[in-house]
Amino acid sequence: MKAAIVNKETGKPEIVDVPIPEIQEGEILFKPMACGVCGSDVIDWNINGPGSFGHEPAGIVVKVGKNVKNVKEGDRIFVHHRVPNPDCRFFRRGHGTVCPEYPQYGFIPSAYAEFTRVTERHVRLDLIHLPDHISFEVGALIEPMATMWRLMSRAGLQGGDTVLVIGAGALGLSAVQVAQRFGATMVINSDYNDWKLEYSKALGADFTINRGKHTLDEIKEIIRESNEGRLADVVVVIPPRIKALEEGIELTEKGGVVSQFGPTGPGEVLTIDPNYFFFREITYAASYSSTPNETKMVADFIFKGKLKVKHLITHHYTLDQIMEALALKKKAEDSLKIMVHPHPDEYFGSNPKDYGPYSFGD
Ligand SMILES: [Zn+2]
Numbered sequence: 001m002k003a004a005i006v007n008k009e010t011g012k013p014e015i016v017d018v019p020i021p022e023i024q025e026g027e028i029l030f031k032p033m034a035c036g037v038c039g040s041d042v043i044d045w046n047i048n049g050p051g052s053f054g055h056e057p058a059g060i061v062v063k064v065g066k067n068v069k070n071v072k073e074g075d076r077i078f079v080h081h082r083v084p085n086p087d088c089r090f091f092r093r094g095h096g097t098v099c100p101e102y103p104q105y106g107f108i109p110s111a112y113a114e115f116t117r118v119t120e121r122h123v124r125l126d127l128i129h130l131p132d133h134i135s136f137e138v139g140a141l142i143e144p145m146a147t148m149w150r151l152m153s154r155a156g157l158q159g160g161d162t163v164l165v166i167g168a169g170a171l172g173l174s175a176v177q178v179a180q181r182f183g184a185t186m187v188i189n190s191d192y193n194d195w196k197l198e199y200s201k202a203l204g205a206d207f208t209i210n211r212g213k214h215t216l217d218e219i220k221e222i223i224r225e226s227n228e229g230r231l232a233d234v235v236v237v238i239p240p241r242i243k244a245l246e247e248g249i250e251l252t253e254k255g256g257v258v259s260q261f262g263p264t265g266p267g268e269v270l271t272i273d274p275n276y277f278f279f280r281e282i283t284y285a286a287s288y289s290s291t292p293n294e295t296k297m298v299a300d301f302i303f304k305g306k307l308k309v310k311h312l313i314t315h316h317y318t319l320d321q322i323m324e325a326l327a328l329k330k331k332a333e334d335s336l337k338i339m340v341h342p343h344p345d346e347y348f349g350s351n352p353k354d355y356g357p358y359s360f361g362d
Helices: 044-048 120-125 142-154 170-181 194-202 216-226 242-250 274-278 292-303 319-331 344-348
Strands: 002-007 012-017 028-036 057-064 076-079 116-118 127-129 162-166 186-191 207-210 232-237 252-260 283-286 313-318 337-341
Touching: 002 319, 012 319, 028 344, 120 127, 127 292, 142 170, 142 232, 142 292, 162 170, 162 242, 170 186, 170 194, 170 232, 186 194, 186 216, 194 207, 207 216, 216 242, 232 242, 242 252, 313 319, 313 344, 319 337, 337 344
Parallel strands: 162 186, 162 232, 186 207, 232 252, 252 283, 313 337
Antiparallel strands: 002 012, 028 057, 028 116, 028 337, 057 076, 076 127
16 A cells, blocks of 8 residues: 655655555554645654654544444544543643653554554544544544644633734634634734635634735734724734744733744744733743644534634645645645545545635535
């Protein structure tokens, strides 16, 4: 079978031919039907380091180990690539993503594969059945959407808050929707791309700001003018860049929270004036990935049609075309969510590129 993995010697992704994996007692053999491309799949230091190359799949259970009770052959499922140990003290305190067992990647060899083994803890603790009306590609969006749910929880978003989301890629557009579900009365979204900001408005952003067309001072004025003189109570910073974090801090209102989502480069340093935080009681809340608590929560909202996710999908590729998919993701400005389809003939007919992007009338 074919699989895309990171070659540990070259540090580059490649397609390999490997045997279909054998499973152990508590494991399943899983057939990914759609797998989202994540920004972290194109960060070189990440794919060579902690690694979770190919981690947003949904698909079909092909075979189950003899101790598997919660799922059977033929089931349509989402399964998370990383899960905390429920006995872990960090998890019990609400920080499951820093559990020492959390980094264990559950797909062997990869979710960018025709088939993959899913390890026991992942099968048992963070597997969700997809209802018939949910497509695999929508199911694959549970993971990224769950990260934004966790981020809003970490930010302590309160009903009536004004939220600024910096970045209007697939995650920023997810954050815009999740913030509304958390009770934000105003959601503002900024980005450098007008076409993404148009999407954002269609997905419910109250207004949008093109960062490239205004100075930071002008942006402060724009926000204050429409927000009773205040900046944002919660600022969500998606781009993994120091400059975006610095701007996020400046756009946070007194008593507010600025929340970092993306990992900045190794060794990069954010310089802060502690008194800026002190006299304004601003909280810096980092939010990393997601746990079973958030996947269950967002899956329910997605299944009930209360989070619009299929509109985030702009491109489809086959597994053979994965290098093209990764190159497009690396450019960032031309796509939202890109889907890789390891079994395109079964899923779409022969040409996945004929599908999507969806229109908002769908
Ligand atoms: Zn991801």
